[in-house]
Amino acid sequence: MKQAGTPPTGKWTGPSHAGVKAPDPILLPDPARRFMATAQRLEQLADGHPLDAWLRFLAAVARAQHAVAAIRAPSAAPGAQAVAQAVEARLPPLAADGHQRDKGWHEGLGLLLARMDRGVLPDAAMDAIKQLQAMDAVAVDKLADRFLRGGLAASEIGMAVYVAAALQVYFTCAAAQLQAAELRLLDERALCPCCGSPSVSGLITASGVTPGTRYLYCSLCSTAWNHVRAVCITCGGTRELLLQSIDGDDGVVKAETCCECHTYAKLLYQLKDTQVDPYADDLASLGLDMLVSEEGYARHAPNPLLLVGDGEAMVD
Numbered sequence: 001m002k003q004a005g006t007p008p009t010g011k012w013t014g015p016s017h018a019g020v021k022a023p024d025p026i027l028l029p030d031p032a033r034r035f036m037a038t039a040q041r042l043e044q045l046a047d048g049h050p051l052d053a054w055l056r057f058l059a060a061v062a063r064a065q066h067a068v069a070a071i072r073a074p075s076a077a078p079g080a081q082a083v084a085q086a087v088e089a090r091l092p093p094l095a096a097d098g099h100q101r102d103k104g105w106h107e108g109l110g111l112l113l114a115r116m117d118r119g120v121l122p123d124a125a126m127d128a129i130k131q132l133q134a135m136d137a138v139a140v141d142k143l144a145d146r147f148l149r150g151g152l153a154a155s156e157i158g159m160a161v162y163v164a165a166a167l168q169v170y171f172t173c174a175a176a177q178l179q180a181a182e183l184r185l186l187d188e189r190a191l192c193p194c195c196g197s198p199s200v201s202g203l204i205t206a207s208g209v210t211p212g213t214r215y216l217y218c219s220l221c222s223t224a225w226n227h228v229r230a231v232c233i234t235c236g237g238t239r240e241l242l243l244q245s246i247d248g249d250d251g252v253v254k255a256e257t258c259c260e261c262h263t264y265a266k267l268l269y270q271l272k273d274t275q276v277d278p279y280a281d282d283l284a285s286l287g288l289d290m291l292v293s294e295e296g297y298a299r300h301a302p303n304p305l306l307l308v309g310d311g312e313a314m315v316d
């Protein structure tokens, strides 16, 4: 048997098992599809859902996001050299908390507010739009910073939903300009390799090159990245993971709970429903969040459209 070591040619070409492919580590978003897919799925899930009105409101937000993503020229993606430097330093090149936002994001927010379908808006949501439209750019930027870095007051949550939505469009358009091959997964595997944000949910693929792969979907820039299965995304534990779901449901969404760190993350099974959307299905399965939180598990990270300030969620 040949001893392991440097191959004779000095050039290692990697394993070549015929038919076995490694999953793509990073999938960059497509801004032309990302928000419309979420809007359509939310509308589909709203039918007969106990949170029907809330899901339709979020669908209207996603439709406004789609309009902004389609119209606005993407901007402020870092250049190739800055990306290379960040990747070399194991940092996300579009770091949500450090990235200098292009002023154009204000234009995107204005457009998003103008595009909101007034027909589905409750009074409080309409008031928040008026309040935001009356704010100057400096105050809006401070609000955006508080959303990205923490420190939102409960009274700001109504407005912060639109700010979060506009920032999702901005960061998604910026991430789409990067090259997946030039990025690298972070050492902290639960965080987005583009912007360093946590995921909203993990999708278990049914098709593609490597079915059965888990991809985590970024809560801010919509990038997806591979994360091994059966490993807690928060603590890396493997020993005490349980998959929980609501009795009698269709098996599309499950919560992976970890008894080592007492957190959970959601898994969505594409095999059970090919229409599954990492953003819409997370929001529509709020009942599962409630179930596992009653058992004492904390969600690994909040969904940015389901903001919490001083212990109060935005759901009526």
Ligand SMILES: [Zn+2]
Residues within 6 Å of the ligand: 192, 193, 194, 195, 196, 197, 218, 219, 220, 221, 222, 223
């Ligand atoms: Zn991201």
Ligand SMILES: [Zn+2]
Residues within 6 Å of the ligand: 232, 233, 234, 235, 236, 237, 258, 259, 260, 261, 262, 263
């Ligand atoms: Zn854990």
